[in-house]
Amino acid sequence: MDYTVMMPAAGSGTRMGAGQNKLFLKLAGKTILGHTLTVFEEDPWCAGIILAVKDSERPVIEAIIRDSAITKVKALPAGGAERQDSVAACLEAHQEGGIVLVHDAARPFIARPVIHKLAESAAEHGAAVAGVKAKDTMKYVTDGQVEETADRERLWIIQTPQAFRYELLLDASRKARQEQFLGTDEATLAERAGLPVHVVGSTYDNIKMTTPEDLAYGGYLLKKRLEETME
Template identity: 55%
Template sequence: MTYQVILPAAGLGKRMRAGKNKLLLELKGMPVLVHTLRVFEEDEDCEGIILAIHPQDEQEFKALLRKYRVRKVLNLVPGGDERQHSIYNALKTVESNGIVLVHDAARPFIRKGHIHRLTETARETGAAIIGVPAKDTMKKVQDGVVVETVERSSLWAVQTPQAFRISILREAYEKAERDHFLGTDDSSLVERLNVPVSVVEGDYDNIKLTTPEDLFFAEAILKKREKEFC
């Protein structure tokens, strides 16, 4: 099932405390952004990539695309103040009427098999997200005090990509803009249309690199995957 993918890459990554866009940090000698791009560059089902970027990173990003021969990037669009605004800017440039994915550029470990399951589910149902069951006991806390223990079996940690029929995602973003609604992810916008969102189980390697500690986990995941292919 073919698709296009939007990668929001305009964040400043303040929690990483790197002094620059965290996507330019290197893992095994290659920028995080390139690790993520290569997943889609090497997927035969990916028809194109749209990057939402901060203008100050444009020249460096273009240089990386040339250096690492990334050829599927169709557009570099300006990011907005919020992730949601960046994605909406990118979504406006999508010309296909099929399936569009939205994926955090700082999640370089998504597996191609999970992408394919996700896009196929979105083709059948209209909307699908990837996630993993919560492993920890979950507490609802207010003012530093436990209010209740939340039943865990129905809780999932949601990741990206998230996949949608383009018509559905456009409608969701247009409604959010009219209502001045800022959601936590793309699925939260689609849910406001009363569109059922299916869940595909992924794996716990698909982490988002957010804080300096995540880089240690990323190195461990890379080492583990190297052994898988030995």
């Protein structure tokens, strides 16, 4: 089943404190962005990649694409001030319909079986997100005081990719822009548009490179995967 993946890559990544786009930082000699792009480059189901970028960073990203031997990038639209703006730019640049995935460019450890289950679920239901069950006890807190303990069995930590039938996400995106609504992820826009969103079980390794600690853990994950392929 073919899909097109869209990646907002125009963020600042201030929590990483690297003084540059965190996607340009390296893990085992390869940029975070290069690792993430390679996941989809090597997936036979992936028909294309659309990256939203800052114009000032376009030459660097084009060099990463070239150095990582990525051939599936179809467009590099200009990203916006917010993630939602960047995803909207990717959607407007896509002309082929079908199934689209939105994925954080800073999540290089997504597993291919999860990607495929998301694409299949989106084709069947219209919208699907990757997620894992919350491990910790969660509480509602106001002004430093616990109000209630949440039912952990119903809580999921939502990741990306998030998968949709193209026309459904495009309509939800345009509706949000018209109404000046800013959501935290694409599933929020779909939910707001009245679409049922299904959850596909992911892995806890599918972390987002956000802090220096994540980089250290990412190095461990790369080492572990290399050892597994050699066994």
